[in-house]
Amino acid sequence: MIVEIGHYALVLALALTLFQATVPLWGAIKRDSALVALGPYAAIAQLLLIGISFAALTHAYLGSDFSVANVYQNSHTLKPLIYKWSGVWGNHEGSMLLWVLILALFGAGVAIFSRNLPDDILGATLAVQAMIAAAFLAFLLFASNPFLRLAPAPFEGRDLNPILQDPGLAIHPPLLYLGYVGYSIVFSFAAGALIVGRIDAAFARMLRPWNLVAWITLTLGIAMGSYWAYYELGWGGYWFWDPVENASLMPWLTGTALLHSAIVMEKREALKIWTILLAIITFSLSLLGTFLVRSGVLTSVHAFAVDPERGLFILIILIAFIGGSFTLFALRARAMESGGLFAPVSREGALVLNNLFLAVASLAVLVGTLYPLALEGVTGQKISVGPPFFNLTVVPLMLPLFVAIPFGQRLAWKRGDLLGVTQRMGLAIGLSFIATLIAAYYIGRGPALAIVAIGLGIFILLASLDEIRERAMRGGTSGALRRLIGLPRTFVATALAHAGVGIMVIGIAFTAFEKEAILSMKPGESVKLGEYTLTLRGIAPYTGPNYTSTVARFSVHDGTREVAELRPAKRVYIGRQMPTSEVGRHRVGFSEVYVAIGETSDGAHVDLRAYWKPFVTLIWLGPALMALAGLLSLTDRRLRVGAPRVAARRPERLEPAE
């Protein structure tokens, strides 16, 4: 019964989105505020209906209702509770339901928080958001229905894919989707503004909080996925240039560019056309990502749906929205006047540089991901485009961008003074030079380029933090603390986010100095990893709730004493008879000792891979800081959600006048 209620709620939601996609739009065009006023109610009701639907499916999972085909295929009575929850979105149908739930969440968010939005923009934005929702609700109901019943109901379920049975995977997809789908509202704002023909600085201000929310969650989602791959897949890598990773990286790159270009639009009324285009492109890339993942066109670790019919459905949605928005864009592009001019060396110039490199990097990822498909389609020739291609194209594009960060954030608007900025960074440059020399001394021999990269990371980190210090100290040490607290949060957020980039660069650069040991060991034997010694103590079987495993016990010595005991294991899940690896990790500061075991031969030897990974956690702490900075920026009173008019009356903050 509850399942049927959920199913019915989904059908009602589809009907409601059709209403929301037309009536407020008509109101926006005809300037009828009574019609527009219906939009927010529809958006909130839509969230409630999809919420009911999602709750119904969750209920079926928690109660292991195997009469629902989706639950039967992806759950098991023995599965721990947390994975019964996460099982709801650990499959194609459920994840698409989560997709539309988040879509509705953002629509309702705009409805609730944007009371100060102009009527016409509000109506058009909610209508566009409802069009997207209608398309995906139709896809759910007609091609991926999670509520289909099985008769007779099977006795036991087939279990969730074991590699997805991990706490990281319980939160990774919702975060990633919040970001991915969050860009839908950015898209809807852009399309709405194009429809009503109002594209100005106020628009950039309206867009910013939503853009930030999407960016924060996408950043966390990608970092989370990378961390999951690191400890779950068992070979200690953090980024594989897997097509599905690429699918999330592309909107992140353009979304980051959008975050920066919108600042220029807001402050200087320049880059309008480009900002609107980026808003459209970012969500288009999210849709493309959904298509690549959901259609099974590129099968990889993440693709758990392989069905050409579904692929075709999403492809049609993709073409309709991308084609439609670009047509709208082409019609309106002439109406957008470009704003103030600026010199190449200026804050605007630095932001343009940022956009150029981020956009080209995104293009490189796009080309690399789709080229083999296109080539095979056109000539039948099969080639592979793998990590070496992306490392050769994207990494060189990122480096100049990283170097430019500390300079860019200090340059004045309109016309900057590069020499003066460099002089102001003297302290940061000097300190990072010394820190790099010390690091190089401790590392000893190693690839020089990696040491340069470590230096670059330290420089970005110190120069960003130094900017906060400099601002607080301006006017003497007395009252510095008061000034520090009083600094605009957006300013502090920018510096912290950039510091996060520096931290991540340091973490990535240090991977060049990891130590690896691949060997077969007997209990009692040891292996040296950097300054640590790993000793195998024993091997034993262990039975978990829904798996059996072989656990190896290792002790970690730091030369003087035992510092940790690690228990890496190899598990076989009962439901699917699938082996997975549970790695053992010992954290020392930001670094880790990492052990994964493989085959146990003749009951006495165990194959293993062990690593010393210096500063590896910085790879994820950097993005975490970026996301935190985004959150801080969101709380800035000037940008409080839905208060653009109040903010507009405030005098503009004065910029430093060098």
Added chain:
Amino acid sequence: MSRLSRRVLVFGALALSGAAYAVQPGEQLKDPEQEARARKLSAELRCLVCQNQSIDDSDAELARDLRRLVRERISAGDSDSTIRQFLVARYGEFVLLRPPFSASTALLWSLPALALIGGIFAARSLFGRPAEAVATPEAAPLAESEKEALEALLDKRDRA
């Protein structure tokens, strides 16, 4: 979907499902330099039955065979490019994760660079001098007739 890609999917799923194990203890070469070469080379060779994994990362049978093959050839004294050519002759360019530059991959390799150059040119149109910084254009030198007229005027003033 072709039969081959179906097979790739099935094998790929199998290969990925496991605790991915990749290089195993017994496979390694004694000489650390040769082993390092083998690892580097393997990381750029595709495990043909997997999705987007190098033979260095993959647990599949085929990847293991290819890893052994690479190490055998290295021990036999072959250069990296000879080994690559040998594998391409056997499996086609599909085996290379770094596609070589050729007529069919020219676009792939050049597009990012072309986009960067195009972007730089497009960005140039944004740049101008900020209004307050625009200097008055250099005055053109006076023509002969103008100079005479000016002289005449100055003379007149001096005389006055």
